Amino acid sequence: MAEQNELQKKWAKIVAKSWADEDYKQRLLNDPAAVMKEEGIDMPEGVKFKCVEATEKQAWLVLPPKPGKGCIEAGEERLAAILSSCCYMCS
Template identity: 50%
Template sequence: MNEESAKITGRIIAKAWADEGFKARLLADPTAVLKAEGLAIPAGIVVSVVEDTSSLRTLVLPARPTDLSDDDLDTAAGGITAICNLCNCF
């Protein structure tokens, strides 16, 4: 994600926290809302939005990179530390 997309995503999250109607639209039709907020969603890409709650945490399993060998994957950092430091959920 580039810097501009990260800024837009942060603004969308803040707006969803502050505006229940916006959050409902985001959950119901994320592609339309994200496009309306300025994010480029390529044709053929399906976007889903889920809301974490006090009893539900979502772990996103990214697609396996096609340009890395099994040995490369074994030594990759994976990013879970950054996620856990961000939300303290795991």
């Protein structure tokens, strides 16, 4: 939980910097993995990241990857617990 809170704080800092600095925002949109790494967020190797900017009239819903075998059979409460422990950094 503490690790997730730290990740959320780092993400909030990235968002604030992107609002204040157009060049920084463009770098985030163009190469999110590099910016995240610069800000101390470990990015998994081999995973491609895409950053999009929401507007007042457009938002994005992110459907996370399907959990491993056995998780779905465990029921909705178990799935909700799994998802609440993940951070997909979307708004």
